[in-house]
Amino acid sequence: MSAPLEACCPSDTARMNLDAALDRVAESLSGSITGRVRRSWPLAPLTTYRLGGPAALYVEPAGARDLELLGAALRGVGLEAGAIPVLPLGRGSNLVVSDDGIPGVVIRLGSRAAWIEPWGPPQPGLPEEGSRGATAGAATALPQLANWAARRGLEGMEFAVAIPGSVGGGLRMNAGAYGREIAECVAAVRVFSLDRLVLEVRSRSELGFAYRRSNLSEHDLVVDADFLLARGDTAAIRKRMDEYRRHRASTQPGAAQNAGSVFRNPPGDSAGRLIEAAGLKGCNKGGVAVSSLHANFFVAGPGALAQDVRDLVEHVRAAVYETSGVELEPEIRFVGAFNQQDAA
Ligand SMILES: Cc1cc2nc3c(=O)[nH]c(=O)nc-3n(C[C@H](O)[C@H](O)[C@H](O)COP(=O)(O)OP(=O)(O)OC[C@H]3O[C@@H](n4cnc5c(N)ncnc54)[C@H](O)[C@@H]3O)c2cc1C
Missing domain, CATH: 3.30.465.10 (Uridine Diphospho-n-acetylenolpyruvylglucosamine Reductase; domain 3)
Incomplete structure (x- = not known):
């Protein structure tokens, strides 16, 4: 299995090896696969946060045969040995992609699926x-x-x-x-x-x-x-x-750049209530702020970075722990490399 995406930050040498391996995968797929294959493909437009860098290799398999070809090409460069991080991508509504992008393969089933x-x-x-x-x-x-x-x-x-x-x-x-x-x-x-x-x-x-x-x-x-x-x-x-549509429109910042609930609700409580009780509504890191409409939604504004989302998550997590003793667990997924910041 590959390294978890959250932890993957290859060294320069490893990145060069990875690049060479991805060139080989792209080469072996071009001409054989029906769907799209792209190197260094921007991912921000494919996520609701609209943040983050490119996929080193982006593949849109058109069907089962394309998947088999992709799988065989990845195996050919040592996928089983954990050489290449892989990320299936849907509509990108629960993800924060690193500003450095994904140094591996992003696989997204397109409109044919x-x-x-x-x-x-x-x-x-x-x-x-x-x-x-x-x-x-x-x-x-x-x-x-x-x-x-x-x-x-x-x-x-x-x-x-x-x-x-x-x-x-x-x-x-x-x-x-x-x-x-x-x-x-x-x-x-x-x-x-x-x-x-x-x-x-x-x-x-x-x-x-x-x-x-x-x-x-x-x-x-x-x-x-x-x-x-x-x-x-x-x-x-x-x-x-x-009713559900109306309720959402009045309680969630749906149209803003966000990825839905940031934290899972702890048993018997709500993450939004705990964040609000800690006085964090409106709190921000860089271009990302805790929504004033719903405290468990963090919205990105102009100039925001994916790292800002991560910093705000760490800050809010620490502040909620301090005020309530509850350790919140993120529901949104961070993919690619992020800096670990002091929570303060
Ligand atoms: C405004 C807003 C409101 C939301 N409200 C809710 C809500 O009420 N309830 C809720 O549960 N969520 C909510 N979400 C979060 C999100 O929409 C859900 O988690 C959704 O199911 C994620 O689907 P996606 O296709 O966008 O997945 P992505 O964000 O693209 O990916 C999420 C995870 O699924 C994996 N994945 C994606 N596609 C595949 C695939 N084909 N095969 C295998 N793995 C795959 C990815 O690798 C990743 O690990 C909300 C998000 C927003 C922006």
Whole structure:
């Protein structure tokens, strides 16, 4: 397995070796792969924070064959030995990419992986009577899946109507809101394993879902997933979705540059309440500030750096610990190299 992305900061020599290896991967893919392959490709426009540097190698596989070619090319330069950091990227709504970028391979399934197919009439043996199934490609936007289900009078995905992530990222993070989470609706997931270079089917019980977590790793690329949705009342489903949208619009800085909740809620409490109680609303580091609308959202302004987000996270974490004794754990993911700062 490769080194964790949060910790990866190669030395000059290692970076030169990595560059040479990535040249070889890019070379072997160009001409054989259908999707895009780019060196030094900007990632900021692909994230909701719109911060951070480029991917040393950016690949947009168009399908299973491209994934196999990519996997084989990576293996050819020693992926198993941990030589190359790999990052699957969805809609970049839960990530902070380092200002130095990602010194490895960023893999993003493009628009061809954004699709939803119903399973058709009820399947024999479905666990819930009256439920229907659908399969969605990993790049499908979560609100698209929620709206698709609502149009058909299927319930379970309403919570996702305003979560700006993809099916792939949603499964990795076990996205959820309003007491529901994606783990409750998913039946099985097809994953391309970059370690074994095979497409594997994993059932819900094998995915280790917990609060905003799964056991999917950087080497597990979600390709598509089967969802099981119960029949419901279309008007009631739409009403819930409207309520969720309205609630968000009035309580969260959705349009600003951010990546949603910064910290996981500690058991029995809310991170936003603890941050507010520590008097940190409006507090800032560089161009990033704690939102005055919702204290668990940190918003970036003009001139902000990804490092500012990291510094503010460390500062807030230390201040909340000092005032409440609670150690907050980040929900947003930092990828690439960051400086460890004094929390003060
Ligand atoms: C305004 C706003 C509101 C939000 N509200 C919520 C909320 O209510 N609830 C909630 O849970 N989250 C919320 N989020 C966070 C975010 O939208 C979710 O975590 C979402 O599921 C992330 O999906 P993504 O496609 O953007 O993933 P990314 O941010 O691109 O990636 C997140 C993680 O998933 C991995 N990943 C991405 N695609 C794949 C793939 N195909 N295969 C394997 N791994 C993959 C990445 O490597 C990374 O580890 C919010 C974010 C914003 C900006």
